[in-house]
Amino acid sequence: MTYQPIIGIEIHVQLKTASKMFCGCKNYPFGAKKPNFYTCPVCLGLPGALPVPNKKAIEWTIALGLALKCQINSLSKFDRKHYFYPDLPKGYQISQYDSPFCFNGKVTTSQGEVSIRRIHLEEDTGKLIHASVNGKKVTLIDFNRSGVPLIEIVSEPQIHSPAQAKECAKKIFQIIRYLNLSDADMEKGQLRLEANVSLRPKNRQDLPNYKVELKNINSFRFLEKAIETEIKRQTEILLQGKTPVQETRGYNAEKNLTYPQRSKEEAADYRYFPEPDIPPIRISSQWLESIKNSLPLDYETLLASWEKSYRVEKHLVSLLFDTHHQAAWLEKLFQKAKRLGIEVRRLVNFLANKKIKVNLFAHEEPQKILDLFHEQTQTISIEVEELERAIDQVIKHNPQAVADFRKGKKNVLNFLLGQTLKLLGKKVDPKQIIKLINEKIS
Ligand SMILES: [Zn+2]
Known part of the structure; x- marks a missing residue:
């Protein structure tokens, strides 16, 4: 291959704190009795409602940062990220832009170290449900998930193979589970994987002038496969002398292909600005020390x-x-x-x-x-002679089974093993018996 893959990964994880990120609502979107059950003016985005950050969620974000060898910002803040979508009632998401809680960490993989660019904390959005009511196709919104604490982990584009991307994501997943910050159940959407992929000629060192983001990936295996597929697609485009379009693509696991979703927004499109309702957060050395001690x-x-x-x-x-x-x-x-x-x-x-x-x-x-x-x-050891005598008897009394074995029916061995054990009436190491039977009738 004449191109080298340049891959970065992004992982979103819902934290399993008792309450949501900016209100006191129960953080239990998947277990709620009905839609919009755990909601309040804050997570419904009603005018005048004020957010109060969840201290535990901040501590857990920092704990993950420490476990991933990150540096911790001593002064951090939340920012508003604006976009218009029905699952976002305020018209913006409270996220972090230029001073995330953690930055500059690393994950060690068998194919080398991968730097973690940043880990920040934000709120999850509501969930759209496409359904049919009285024969009419409708889209319903469930806000139980709105405001659930969500961590975003972003790696540097230092991954060079689909297998390494999978290994890196899995390591982060293991550490999150180990710290008990999230159940990270992908089927419940508690952990979501994304990758950005581009290719550069093998003799170059600079980053390509485009990148493609892959979304809708719901398993580690699919992360690997989606990247593999995308590398093939981009290679074909580059070999024709063209440049792949900078865009977001989804992954269809059934057909094993990626498909265009939307062209990529630039950060400026989100009109980021500091969240005026939440003061900046100072991480004092005592606070940081107490988080370290809890790890x-x-x-x-x-x-x-x-x-x-x-x-x-x-x-x-x-x-x-x-x-x-x-x-x-x-x-x-x-x-x-x-x-x-x-x-x-x-x-x-x-x-x-x-x-x-x-x-x-x-x-x-x-x-x-x-x-x-x-x-x-537990097995007991017996004299080989005793064992051989028993096996000889079993072979003698089961000529059909022996004939079947010689015709290639290897599972007959298990039957003969069972007969031998029965005859012995003792728990003898089955491996030893199978080896002997095999020697005698092969
Ligand atoms: Zn709420």
């Missing part, structure tokens, strides 16, 4: 320490937990296992293979999991 052990440091003390594989153990509370529970389990002489590495493999997640059993005592582990893995 759990850094995610990567935790995995590295487990790898060192228990010899577990990082990618396997990371499948077992989401939040730092669950990680703390796992630590208890590991310590207990170690005291009982159980190899933690084997325990982790067992849990990961069974796809057991800590949230399924975190209310249980660690002992219960260790019992399950014992029950399902």
Whole structure:
């Protein structure tokens, strides 16, 4: 390929604070009994209503910034971002423009470091519902989501492959879940992915003079696929000597193609200006210190320490937990296992293979999991002669199964294994039995 992809990602995450960003309404859009249930003059954008920022949401934004190695602005403010759309009752969104809470962070991926340009806090919009009422096509608006705290994380365009974009987004997602700031359920729209993609000739160092934003991406796999597809599309255009149009494109996962949505607004189109109803926010060193102190052990440091003390594989153990509370529970389990002489590495493999997640059993005592582990893995060793005698008998009594196996029906092995175990009446390592049967009848 003669072109190098230049990719940046943008992630929006709804915070799971108890109340909304600028009012006291319950932050529970997905669980509301009916549309417009959790609303008030502030989040409905009624004239004269005044916003009051949610302190917790600000602290969580800064906590995420610290976890992503960002610098924190000591003075930050909110700004109005104007655009006209029915899901935005005020005619503007309260967001952050030139002084976001966090900037200049980083994420480490297997293909190199990716800088985080900024993390800012804003409010989510209402939700449009396209429906049919009395046979008429209508668009309804639900404001339960209006004013939900929303974090925006923007990376620098330092990503150079679709796989790296996916890995980077996933790492950010893991850290958000680990800090327990959001459930980040993509099906519920709690986490939304976007990417900007452009290509440059391989011998160039400057940024291309255009970029295409990809929206409507609702899984990490689709993020990777959408970028792959877009790279192909842009390559074809460039090879014809043309420049791709700067625009926003959606991604259709079924057809695996991107399609134009709208040409991209410039920042000036939004007429940003400081939100006059909310004073600038000073992040004092004491406040910052208290947020730092509330952070759990850094995610990567935790995995590295487990790898060192228990010899577990990082990618396997990371499948077992989401939040730092669950990680703390796992630590208890590991310590207990170690005291009982159980190899933690084997325990982790067992849990990961069974796809057991800590949230399924975190209310249980660690002992219960260790019992399950014992029950399902404990095997006894027996003399090879005894085992061979049993297998010979099973083979003798099941000629049809043996013939089937020789014709290529490999799953017959499981049947013969079952017969052998039955005959033995003991829990012997199934792998050992299968190996022996295989040797005898292959
Ligand atoms: Zn409200």
